[in-house]
Amino acid sequence: MSPLIGLITCSQRSPRAGPQITTFIQTTILTSHPTANLNIIDLAEWNLPMYNEPGIPSYITSADEYVHEHTKAWSREIARHDAFIFVTPQYNWGYPASVKNAIDYLFHEWKGKPALVVSYGGHGGGKAAGQLREVLLGVRMRPLEAERMVQLRFPDREEVIKAARGGEMGLEKEGGFWAGEREGIRVAFAELVDAVEAVDGEGA
Numbered sequence: 001m002s003p004l005i006g007l008i009t010c011s012q013r014s015p016r017a018g019p020q021i022t023t024f025i026q027t028t029i030l031t032s033h034p035t036a037n038l039n040i041i042d043l044a045e046w047n048l049p050m051y052n053e054p055g056i057p058s059y060i061t062s063a064d065e066y067v068h069e070h071t072k073a074w075s076r077e078i079a080r081h082d083a084f085i086f087v088t089p090q091y092n093w094g095y096p097a098s099v100k101n102a103i104d105y106l107f108h109e110w111k112g113k114p115a116l117v118v119s120y121g122g123h124g125g126g127k128a129a130g131q132l133r134e135v136l137l138g139v140r141m142r143p144l145e146a147e148r149m150v151q152l153r154f155p156d157r158e159e160v161i162k163a164a165r166g167g168e169m170g171l172e173k174e175g176g177f178w179a180g181e182r183e184g185i186r187v188a189f190a191e192l193v194d195a196v197e198a199v200d201g202e203g204a
Helices: 018-032 069-079 097-104 126-138 157-164 179-203
Strands: 004-009 037-042 083-089 114-121 150-153
Touching: 004 018, 004 179, 018 037, 018 083, 018 114, 018 179, 083 126, 083 179, 097 126, 114 126, 114 179, 150 179
Parallel strands: 004 037, 004 083, 083 114, 114 150
Antiparallel strands: none
């Protein structure tokens, strides 16, 4: 069975472009990897409160050890995935607080799992991606190398404004403005799957 890959939509703002971009990533992958097992995890739908567990996540090894039901549910959701693709915007040179909060709730559920960061923004989101990659290393994940991170740059200010307003971006059209980024996304995904297989091999 194909590894279960979580596609995490990191933005919770409203309106937002995140869901469209996550879908673009998903469909791009499926065109070359039709059997890929992808599951979208939208942080806006989870709407986790700011971290409010009394325990230290790195000392907790079971979902039942958490106090709050939202944490137990989040723990089980993340634990069932083999790897993750974080789809994040860049805000003021950084990534959203929503994804940092979601990561900080857990530790062992993330530990050892491969990850790919896909960033987007007026400048491509490279600063946010670099910072987020450091955080993923902090929870002992295995993010792909920095040069493999996908950076999606809006072509002009008009598209930035449209995205911020939640407007239709036309990403599903074959000639969409990120059509040239599709191959890089597919290559990065293939490397992510290879990383999952390498982890599985270590545990064999």
